[in-house]
Amino acid sequence: MPRLTTAIPQPASPRADGQRHSLLPLGQALLKQFPNSHLHLAILVALATASLIAFAVPIASSQASTQPASSPPLTAAGDGLIAALRTQAQTVAGIIAPSAGDATPTQAYSRLGVVGGARLVPPSLLAAAGQLAVGGAFSKGRGYASMVIQRQNAVSFTIHQQGLSSSHASSQVTVGQALAEAGIRLTDADSVSPAPESRLTPGMHVYVAYSNSVRLIVEGQERLTYTHGATVGDALREAGVQLEATDRVFPPVDQAVRPGMTLSVVTVRETHEFSEEPIEYGTVYQQDAGVALGQKIPVRAGADGLVRREYRIVRINGQEVKREFLAQTIVPAIDALVAVGTRAAAVVQPALAPAPAAAAGDVLNCVRSLTVYATWYTAASAGGTTTKTGTAVYKGIVAVDPSVIPLGTRMYIPGYGYGLAADTGGGIKGNMIDLAYAA
Incomplete structure (x- = not known):
């Protein structure tokens, strides 16, 4: 007879719908088929009681765990399948209910009926247990007991870790549970193939790769990282550090990684x-x-x-x-x-009266006379047609140094005629005059 291991809390209120449980007619049929078996009657009573408890007592759900139960659960007498009620009861139904080759719960439980070569429980009674596990309260996912399932027979598998291989046998259902049973503790950074939640199958090879924690310093920035790399170069690649030929790495990239070691990268970029x-x-x-x-x-x-x-x-x-x-x-x-x-625009030059001829013995009426150095210029050579006083440049205009000859002075120049001091020039200094159109 399979043995169920479960932790039962205080029962809540019993079933109050006033209806007979669906297993009672099944139990009556079993009694008729096997009237001389007190053992069968006791089993039927146990099944009915378990069914009533399952329907009447809501048991809080919990997550699956690879750890063993913290306290010994209550057990029912008998040998065979061991089921500790700690993972989802729906998982139980998936494991002990019809598999790929079974069509009904009756067929699945019929195979459990023979232990040690002797038939302990009639097939029809095992079918009732199958219907209880598959179609009853234990098949529901939320709000009921969580269960950890162990196989009836242990399966052998091989663990490969750190270059070594070891053979093991386990009655656990998943790879993670089997590794925990073997004393292998994993961190989030470790890798397992197949995955820990994978179903453990006979002859399976399980590969465990432990990560190493290293202190990584890149360009003065420090962080803790985990790596599966065998060498310093592998660890840096896993951490996403891209090296150039001029960078300095301590220790060297070909050195083996050790747990807790410090990797320092000094980037030298040109x-x-x-x-x-x-x-x-x-x-x-x-x-x-x-x-x-x-x-x-x-x-x-x-x-x-x-x-x-x-x-x-x-x-x-x-x-x-x-x-x-x-x-x-x-x-x-x-x-x-x-x-x-x-x-320059054409300028009409007024004609100057010619100098009067001096009679013999006559003298010009001048205020004073000066001996000067004379040059000549035109509007084109001067760069403009307007004089310092605003008049046009024409013959008779004389550029002077105002400090010597004041502007506006009329004068008579022998050989040139009458002139008017109306202009200046940068080069006209002292006793120098510049005659307009003297040529």
Whole structure:
């Protein structure tokens, strides 16, 4: 007879719907079929009682665990299947109910009826137990007892870890439970293949890869990480650290990883960088006699130039430690060109009265006389047609040094005639005069 192991809390209120339990007619049929078996009657009573408790007592659900029960549960007498009520009862139904080759609960439980070569329980009574486990309260997922299932017969499997292989046998259902039973404790960073929640099957090979905790320092930033890598280089790749040939790694990348070791990476990066400095363009004014005097016409647009410099920069852990000047390229600016007109408008020059002929013995009525050095100029050579006093440039206009000859002074120049001091010039200093149109 299978043995169920369960922890039973205080019962709640009994079933109050007033209906007969569905297993009672089944029990009566069993008594009729096996009237001489007191053992069968006791089993039937136990089944009915368990069914009433299962329906009347809601047992809090819990998560599946690979750990053994913390306290010994109550047991019913008998040998065979051991079921501790600690994982979802629905799991029980999936394990001891019809498998891929079974069509009904009766067939599944009929195979459990023979233990040690002797038939202990009639097939029909085992079918009732199957119906209780599969279709009764234990088949519901939430709000009922959680159960940990053990197999009736242990299965053999092989554990591979740290380069060693060992054979084991376990009655646990999953890989994780079997590993826990074997004393293997895993962390979240360890890997197991097949997965811990996979069903344990006979002859299975289970591979356990333990992770190593290492202290990783990259560019001065420290963090704790876990790795399955065999070498320092493998551990850095798993951590997402991309190395370059110039980087410094301590210990070397080919050294084996040990738990708790410190890995230090100093990045040494060399780059070529460029800087650009603009050169502003200027404006060139060019005189053009074909353009009216004073008019400005843009001839060419300007364009800025630049100075481009190339540097080799070395950074250690992201900080610049060296900057080396390599080359310089200059792109010259293009100046803007503007034409300035110099063409003067025609000016009607008033005719000056010729100097009167001096009679013999006559003397000109002058305030004073000066001996000066005389030059001549035109409006074109002077760069304009307007004098210092605002008059036009024509014959008879004389440029003077106002400190010597005040502007507005009328004068007589032998060989030139009468003149008017109405203009100045940068080169007219002292006893010097500049005669307009003297040639």
